[in-house]
Amino acid sequence: MQRILIMFWTFFKIGSFTFGGGYAMIPLIETEVVSKKKWLSKEDFLDIVVISQTFPGALAVNCSIFIGYRIGGLIGAIIGLLGVVLPSFFIILCISIFFMRFREYYYVNLIFKGISAAVPVLVLIAVVSLSKSLKKSYANLIVTLVSVASILFFKVSPVIVILLSALYGVIFLGKKVK
Structure with a gap:
């Protein structure tokens, strides 16, 4: 307590x-x-x-x-x-x-x-x-740069960026965890 x-x-x-x-x-x-x-x-x-x-x-x-x-x-x-x-x-x-x-x-x-x-x-x-x-990796660097550019320059909603990043993690990074 x-x-x-x-x-x-x-x-x-x-x-x-x-x-x-x-x-x-x-x-x-x-x-x-x-x-x-x-x-x-x-x-x-x-x-x-x-x-x-x-x-x-x-x-x-x-x-x-x-x-x-x-x-x-x-x-x-x-x-x-x-x-x-x-x-x-x-x-x-x-x-x-x-x-x-x-x-x-x-x-x-x-x-x-x-x-x-x-x-x-x-x-x-x-x-x-x-x-x-x-974790410092090229994949994380690319995701970060694409996310920032999408939001700042292309006015993509942060919600869309988060969802696409989550999808990327499930599809491409999930194989490495197994």
């Missing part, structure tokens, strides 16, 4: 102090559950991130559910979900009550501009961190 409460507090802190959505949370979640708490290996964490991306919904929410389930079963999944979601719920509730009153303030606008400037860096950190655990 103590481990589940620690997990709740861990996800509550991550949910409280991370702006920019799921990708911005990935480096913080990884630091907490892989490096500090050692609840998961780097490979297991990467698997959870990949699986979380394929499910509908917010990445951080899906990660918290899967990690919670690994740590404490169904109760762990629920507690992990509550830990990551409750801070946003309370913050949005407070903002909705007070925001319209303070929106025109100069310093409030500066705060939001500063936060939004930091978000792309957090996403970049997540990409770099996740790429370190990716």
